[in-house]
Amino acid sequence: MTDKLKVAFCGTPDFAVPSLNKLIERGYQLTVFTQPDRPKGRNNKLVAPPVKEIALKNNIPVFQFEKIRSDEGVRTLKKFAPDLMVTAAFGQILSQENLDIPPLGCINVHASLLPKYRGAAPIQWSIIDGEEYTGVTTMMTDIGLDTGDILLKEKVKIGEDENCEELFNRLSLIGADLLVRTIDELLAGTLPRIKQDANQATRCAMLKKETGKIDFRMTSQQIHNLVRGTYSWPCAHAYMDDELVKIWVTKKVDTDYDYNKDAEPGMCVIANPKIGLFIKTGDGIIEVKELQFQGSKRMDAKSLLLGKKLQDRKFI
């Protein structure tokens, strides 16, 4: 084992946790930088980022600058004097001054096959776009947005019904393994560095609430992708009589059902507690397995239909 490599770890959400855990296992000397606690939930209670929880449990120093590129952030980083810096879903932009501090540079773990899906929500967008494959890439961080040289890459197939929470979990574990392999090769001097082909690059935007709005004129497959890709947040949704309805789980329909083929997209063409809930789409119907009306709990469609009549009512 490499003794006492000093690593500054910058990460925030669950995705970054397995990577941090790996570095802890390695016994590196760590300092963690993460986002400040944010108000969450109904009473605006402050909630610590998952990475902070892990760090505290392991007695690792934690800093929560609003901006790590601030004077104070830079000063703190310099004082720790890391050999290497690692970022994983940090959510802050590093300055050149930050990047110049660690002699070995800065490695970023990014959940896409770069140069595709640079940006903030690559996992979600790869599902929404209906990609067959995605993966994790480690790269040398530079000043651009996910533009640094590619180091290692691992490709995975996206499951047909896999939602982005499941894919997140899968990729976060793969990312953690890829990270330590990257560090090993970096130290061994065998690490490849490949420039990104800017012509092939695509960039994905942050998800907005509005991203999850379902337009039932889309195809069943597109809707299924949207539901899976926005799972958990912002969650695919539609409205019925001004009531917000979250669509949690859908299933593509393979059976031949008898329903009104002339119904408008969004119409509940079959809404039977014994069969389920089926909504007309642009090219057929889609089954809604789990959904949630505003103010009420998330539940499976068949249960909901026991108490709520949705037959021939329409989602917009």
Add this chain to the structure above:
RNA sequence: CGCGGGGUAGAGCAGUCUGGUAGCUCGUCGGGCUCAUAACCCGGAGGUCAUGUGGUUCAAAUCCCAUCCCCGCAA
């Protein structure tokens, strides 16, 4: 004290405004019927109506007060 919805049988809901025997759709148990079903028919069990030995009342799931829990929005 951010705004709003809700807690009624194992599940999902109605009933609350206008106080007067606890209902519906399922499930479950028992029986019947059908070549068959998203089946159908008959019968039964199962609730201190979130909590308060709270207030009002002849009478509270329902009105008033307090507390707890769940959910949506906003951040």
